Amino acid sequence: MIRVLLVRWSRYNPYYLEPEPRKEVYHIPETELTPEQKEERELKSVRPIKAATNSVTSSVFNDPVLSKFVNMMMKDGDKIIAKGIITQTLENMKRKQVEKYHKAPEVKKAEIECNPYVIFHQALENCKPVIGLASIQKGGKFYQVPIPLTDNRRRFLAMKWMITECRDNKHRRTLMYEKLSQELLAAFSKEGNVVKRKHELHKMAESNRAYAHYRWW
Amino acid sequence: METRPETVSIFRTQENDPVKTFNEGCVMVRQPALELISHLKRADYINPTLRYLLYGVKGSGKTMSLCHAVHYCSTQGWLVLHIPDAHLWVKNCKELLPSSYHASRFDQPIQASNWLRNFRTTNEHFLSKIKLRQRYVWTKRESTEEGRPLGELVDMGVSRVKSSSDVVGAVLKELRLQAGGTEGGFRLAVAVDGVNGLWGRTTLKKEDKSPVAPEELTLVHNLRKMINNDWCGGAVIATLSQTGSLYAPSSAYLPQELLGEEGFDSMDPFIPVPVSLYSEKEFESCYLYYLDRHWLQHPHSQTEEGKKELIFLSNRNPSVLERLCAFL
Numbered sequence: 017m018i019r020v021l022l023v024r025w026s027r028y029n030p031y032y033l034e035p036e037p038r039k040e041v042y043h044i045p046e047t048e049l050t051p052e053q054k055e056e057r058e059l060k061s062v063r064p065i066k067a068a069t070n071s072v073t074s075s076v077f078n079d080p081v082l083s084k085f086v087n088m089m090m091k092d093g094d095k096i097i098a099k100g101i102i103t104q105t106l107e108n109m110k111r112k113q114v115e116k117y118h119k120a121p122e123v124k125k126a127e128i129e130c131n132p133y134v135i136f137h138q139a140l141e142n143c144k145p146v147i148g149l150a151s152i153q154k155g156g157k158f159y160q161v162p163i164p165l166t167d168n169r170r171r172f173l174a175m176k177w178m179i180t181e182c183r184d185n186k187h188r189r190t191l192m193y194e195k196l197s198q199e200l201l202a203a204f205s206k207e208g209n210v211v212k213r214k215h216e217l218h219k220m221a222e223s224n225r226a227y228a229h230y231r232w233w
Numbered sequence: 234m235e236t237r238p239e240t241v242s243i244f245r246t247q248e249n250d251p252v253k254t255f256n257e258g259c260v261m262v263r264q265p266a267l268e269l270i271s272h273l274k275r276a277d278y279i280n281p282t283l284r285y286l287l288y289g290v291k292g293s294g295k296t297m298s299l300c301h302a303v304h305y306c307s308t309q310g311w312l313v314l315h316i317p318d319a320h321l322w323v324k325n326c327k328e329l330l331p332s333s334y335h336a337s338r339f340d341q342p343i344q345a346s347n348w349l350r351n352f353r354t355t356n357e358h359f360l361s362k363i364k365l366r367q368r369y370v371w372t373k374r375e376s377t378e379e380g381r382p383l384g385e386l387v388d389m390g391v392s393r394v395k396s397s398s399d400v401v402g403a404v405l406k407e408l409r410l411q412a413g414g415t416e417g418g419f420r421l422a423v424a425v426d427g428v429n430g431l432w433g434r435t436t437l438k439k440e441d442k443s444p445v446a447p448e449e450l451t452l453v454h455n456l457r458k459m460i461n462n463d464w465c466g467g468a469v470i471a472t473l474s475q476t477g478s479l480y481a482p483s484s485a486y487l488p489q490e491l492l493g494e495e496g497f498d499s500m501d502p503f504i505p506v507p508v509s510l511y512s513e514k515e516f517e518s519c520y521l522y523y524l525d526r527h528w529l530q531h532p533h534s535q536t537e538e539g540k541k542e543l544i545f546l547s548n549r550n551p552s553v554l555e556r557l558c559a560f561l
Contacts (some may be wrong), residue, residue: 076533103560119254131530
């Protein structure tokens with residue numbers, strides 16, 4: 017394995033600025049810059065800039081949600097294996113959908129979604145819970161209180177449920193990417209164990225709505 | 234196009250079969266394959282056999298050009314002897330029996346019987362037409378008489394697994410003798426993928442843990458006799474392959490490096506056919522094919538910028554492009 021000296025997670029002086037990986041920002045000609053952007057560019061030409069992380073690219077195919085999912089799938093810092101599993105999953109999903117597409121009659125072709133990225137994002141959306149539960153202590157006892165969730169927390173819960181589901185509930189011989197692609201396709205059509213878990217959480221929150229006033233924030 | 238079981242298994246695995254996914258099978262017609270086919274058309278088959286060697290970097294399309302040429306041969310009615318991967322015969326062999334015919338050689342019953350089964354499916358109509366010219370004795374009670382059809386010999390090899398390697402040797406010898414013949418003459422195409430595995434070293438070991446040289450394997454010994462150009466009435470098309478090769482560095486792709494001295498001397502003289510990476514037009518046509526078959530699904534991959542990025546990442550290498558487009 018290639019070992020790279022990691023500088024990014026060391027503590028930088030607050031004087032350093034963040035890097036800008038997107039290519040479009042640099043293609044704007046001089047004349048079309050707003051005054052804030054001109055100021056920002058002048059600042060960047062003077063101040064030092066932090067090193068970019070290894071996971072961020074200027075490629076058009078860069079997807080932050082997918083990178084987060086890869087990081088959550090990773091074990092012992094082995095990003096290569098995690099990224100490999102995700103690419104195999106996307107390929108598998110695309111293959112199944114394209115096969116179905118080519119065999120379907122003309123009428124049904126428009127309904128079949130072949131893009132694995134669209135399927136992934138939609139499946140994740142379908143797995144995100146709207147409301148969550150928190151354990152709050154009142155008078156010596158702990159109550160499960162329904163609370164609103166931030167966007168980040170909802171995304172994290174959806175990804176976590178997906179990964180634990182695929183790791184635990186599969187046959188010994190099925191590979192991870194196979195099980196993941198099956199779960200994602202099921203979540204896309206709102207079936208499967210992960211959306212079931214989301215619905216159960218919603219039901220628990222609904223049944224405990226009497227305790228909602230225990231929340232003080 | 235008739236389905237050829239062993240050519241399909243060359244593409245990675247059976248599950249990721251592009252023929253099944255796109256509901257059709259397509260082969261890109263490229264310069265090396267066309268060159269090979271034009272040579273095959275113009276050669277005269279009275280002189281000893283010409284040997285063609287396809288070489289190129291990893292993933293540049295040598296096996297596909299070989300399959301294209303083999304398909305041409307079979308449409309012209311030639312008898313095709315296709316060995317999908319010669320490296321499978323020199324490594325990972327579970328059973329090595331000492332040969333009954335020759336004391337110091339070793340037999341490989343599983344590989345030989347698999348090959349005979351494939352041979353039977355690809356050359357159905359030749360099996361009854363070719364008659365044996367010699368009597369072969371297998372054991373005290375079994376023998377195949379002169380004048381019997383080849384099909385019987387092949388069936389016997391498939392059913393009696395222990396003597397299948399000797400059956401392979403007999404089949405090759407018969408075909409070599411009868412290929413250029415004037416009465417009922419047929420043309421013989423020998424297509425070997427990964428021919429550099431026939432010379433060099435093997436990973437197989439004898440019972441006293443000493444390494445086995447390739448000459449000591451019956452299958453390899455007989456195949457080498459086929460590749461020699463002492464018979465006429467056909468052609469030998471071979472491919473070099475670093476992917477399955479043993480004890481060869483991964484950057485080696487030239488004939489001199491992969492065949493070694495012994496192999497180069499046996500193959501010499503041969504007609505080298507270089508297989509290069511995709512040219513711009515070929516890349517265009519591959520890209521447009523993927524777009525047409527709805528394989529490139531990412532919205533950015535359909536733009537100009539995405540295409541430039543694909544060219545940069547794959548360096549126009551066919552196999553790398555395929556693996557990139559798989560998840561995009």
